[in-house]
Structure formats: C-alpha cells, structure tokens
Amino acid sequence: MPTLNGRKALITGASRGIGRAIAEAFAREGAALALIATALEKTNETAQRCKEIGAPKVMQFALDVRSSAECDRVIKEATAGLDGIDIVVNNAGVTKDNLLMRLTDQDYDAVLDTNLRGAFNITRAACRPLMKSKAGRLINIASVVGMTGNAGQANYAASKGGLIAFTKSVAKELSGRGVTANVIAPGFIETDMTAGLDPKVKEGVLKEILLGRLGKPEDIAAAAAYLASDAAGYITAQVLVVDGGLTA
Numbered sequence: 008m009p010t011l012n013g014r015k016a017l018i019t020g021a022s023r024g025i026g027r028a029i030a031e032a033f034a035r036e037g038a039a040l041a042l043i044a045t046a047l048e049k050t051n052e053t054a055q056r057c058k059e060i061g062a063p064k065v066m067q068f069a070l071d072v073r074s075s076a077e078c079d080r081v082i083k084e085a086t087a088g089l090d091g092i093d094i095v096v097n098n099a100g101v102t103k104d105n106l107l108m109r110l111t112d113q114d115y116d117a118v119l120d121t122n123l124r125g126a127f128n129i130t131r132a133a134c135r136p137l138m139k140s141k142a143g144r145l146i147n148i149a150s151v152v153g154m155t156g157n158a159g160q161a162n163y164a165a166s167k168g169g170l171i172a173f174t175k176s177v178a179k180e181l182s183g184r185g186v187t188a189n190v191i192a193p194g195f196i197e198t199d200m201t202a203g204l205d206p207k208v209k210e211g212v213l214k215e216i217l218l219g220r221l222g223k224p225e226d227i228a229a230a231a232a233y234l235a236s237d238a239a240g241y242i243t244a245q246v247l248v249v250d251g252g253l254t255a
C-alpha cells in the first residue's frame with residue numbers, strides 16, 4: 008500500500024537534486040504535489056516524472072523563497088489547488104563558500120536569506136493548512152555541517168544550525184495540533200551543489216564515510232518519505248542524520 012495516499016505535499020527546490028528525488032518518492036507513495044522552484048519551467052521535468060510515476064495531481068509554482076509576500080501567495084494558491092497541505096519540505100538551499108576572512112556581507116546574507124529566512128517564510132505561511140491537516144508534517148533539509156561546522160562554510164553552517172533550532176521550536180509550537188516537525192541532515196550527496204567541488208576534497212570526504220560511497224538524492228528522499236508517513240507519526244523535534252556514517 009502506498010504510504011502517502013490522499014496526502015498533499017509541498018516541496019521547495021524541486022527542480023533537481025534532492026528536491027526532485029523527494030518529489031518522485033512522494034509521487035511513488037501516492038501524494039499530490041506542489042513543486043516549487045525559482046522559475047516555472049525549472050520544475051517541468053520533475054513534474055513530468057511525477058505524473059508518469061502516478062502522482063494524482065502535480066502543481067508547479069515559480070517562487071523565490073526569500074520573498075515572504077510571494078511565499079504567502081504561493082501557499083494560498085497551493086492550499087486551494089490541492090485542497091489542503093499535509094506535508095511541507097523546506098529543501099531549497101544555496102552555498103556561497105569562503106573562508107571567514109573573505110566572506111562578504113552579500114554572501115553571508117544570501118545564504119542566510121535562502122536557507123533560513125526562506126524556510127521561515129514558507130513554514131509561517133503553511134502553519135494553518137498544516138494545523139488543519141490530520142497528519143501535518145514539516146520536514147526541513149539541513150546538513151551535518153549545521154551540527155559539526157565546516158571550515159569555509161560559516162554562513163552555510165550557521166543557516167543549517169539555525170534551521171535545526173527553528174524546526175525544534177516549530178515542533179514545540181505545533182505539537183498540540185498533531186503536527187510533527189523534523190530535520191534531515193544529509194552528509195555528502197552527489198548533486199549540482201557538490202558537483203563543482205575539488206576531486207581531492209571529495210576523495211578526502213569519501214575516506215571518512217563508513218559505508219564507502221557518497222550519498223545519492225534517493226538516500227535523502229527515502230528518509231523524507233519515511234518521516235512523512237504514518238510510520239513516523241510519533242517522531243518529532245528530531246534530527247535524522249543521513250550521511251553513510253560520515254560524522255560517526
């Protein structure tokens with residue numbers, strides 16, 4: 008039996024990588040979908056794949072999650088179009104890496120605005136439909152560096168550490184309405200975000216991964232599908248690390 012039959016899920020950053028894999032996994036489990044990316048056409052391929060998999064309904068939205076007004080508008084439209092929202096996945100994220108001494112105001116703000124402010128914008132806008140749902144689920148995609156820190160990623164690590172604290176706070180606020188809020192903290196996943204990294208850096212990371220391989224978007228999608236399902240109904244305010252043992 009598909010585990011998300013009748014559920015409606017909204018996913019940010021659904022154009023590629025982890026967001027696309029989550030959309031496909033949810034489609035496989037029978038969820039209707041609202042796919043968000045910065046431009047409408049960017050979600051075309053994901054939408055097509057999800058329809059082929061059998062998602063009962065797929066909506067597409069162009070949205071920059073940094074704009075709270077736009078987030079309010081899109082959440083309203085998605086809620087009306089899908090007749091509610093049960094699952095929200097804040098997956099949109101960016102990196103602008105540099106050593107602290109060279110980290111510019113612009114690059115610090117850009118990363119915090121998208122990764123942390125963006126998740127706040129979406130979550131605040133989606134509060135009401137989540138509380139109305141019989142099985143409201145918030146799933147925020149952070150990173151292991153939000154717990155460990157990382158040289159050259161002070162802005163990114165701060166945004167992801169903030170996202171973890173934000174999610175735990177939301178879990179406490181919305182628990183009375185039966186909404187769970189959890190974080191997935193991926194390790195090193197092969198996507199566009201990590202494609203440009205120096206092969207030597209990748210080799211170094213690989214040596215640290217207990218399971219001996221880099222992660223795939225599907226590894227994160229499987230965890231998201233689990234947290235969205237009834238099987239995870241008693242799990243909230245948690246950080247699920249999916250890193251192949253990188254940080255063990």
Ligand SMILES: NC(=O)c1ccc[n+]([C@@H]2O[C@H](COP(=O)([O-])OP(=O)(O)OC[C@H]3O[C@@H](n4cnc5c(N)ncnc54)[C@H](O)[C@@H]3O)[C@@H](O)[C@H]2O)c1
Pocket residue numbers: 019020021022023024025026043044045070071072073097098099100101121125148149150151192193194195196197198199200201
């Ligand atoms: N790839 C990894 O190793 C890794 C590790 C840990 C955490 N993560 C996190 O997982 C999430 C997905 O990463 P990915 O590797 O698939 O990256 P990616 O670069 O392939 O995809 C990022 C997605 O976010 C969207 N996005 C960026 N800025 C946006 C904005 N302002 N408004 C709306 N959408 C926006 C992009 O369009 C894209 O769809 C991110 O939050 C990232 O920080 C990735």
